[in-house]
Amino acid sequence: EAGVAQSPRYKIIEKRQSVAFWCNPISGHATLYWYQQILGQGPKLLIQFQNNGVVDDSQLPKDRFSAERLKGVDSTLKIQPAKLEDSAVYLCASSSTTGSTQYFGPGTRLLVL
C-alpha cells in the first residue's frame, strides 16, 4: 500500500513570495491533516479535512494560509505572502474514518529567506 505522498520535498523562497504544497493521502482515507513542525518542536495541526469539508482550522493563520481539498482526495496548502517565521516542515497525514492511526508523509521542508 502506497503511503502519503507530498511534493515538493524542499522549497526555498524569499519573504513575501507565495508557495504551495501538495499532498496525496493513502487511498480511501477520508480524513486529511496538515501540520506545521518548526525545528525542535512537535507538529502543530493547521487544518483537518473530513472528505472535502473542513473539520478544524482553528490554528490556521487565515490571513496568509489557505488549504483546499476539492474532490476529497488530494489537498494543497498555500502560503501567501510568506514570512520568515513560516520556515518549517509541513507534514501531511491521513487516516481512515474508521481507523485509529494517522499516517504521515515525509513532509515539505520550507526555508523562507
Add this chain to the structure above:
Amino acid sequence: QKEVEQDPGPLSVPEGAIVSLNCTYSNSAFQYFMWYRQYSRKGPELLMYTYSSGNKEDGRFTAQVDKSSKYISLFIRDSQPSDSATYLCAMSALGETSGSRLTFGEGTQLTVNP
C-alpha cells in the same frame, strides 16, 4: 503553560540500555495517548497507542499512562542503534476515529551508541 511538556533531549545511551522517555500534560480531557518515532527527514510514525491509564507492551517497548499524575512514559528495553530517532508524545481528547486534534510534545532526540 504548554498543554504537553516533554523532557528535553538530547539523550545518548549505550546499546542495550533501558531508555525512559516522559511527558506531562495539563489538559485533563486528554484520554488517548500516543508515542511517535521520527527519523531524520522523515514523517512521524506511530509506535504505541494507549487509552486512559495503564500499561501497554509491544516487544521492547512499554507505554505507561498515569492520568492521576498527568504523566506518561515510554520505556525501550535492550535499546539498539536503530532506535536512534526523535520520540514524540501526542495526546487527544477524543478518539482519533472522530478526527480529534493531536497535541504533540516537543520531542526527545535519542541516540543509541554501538
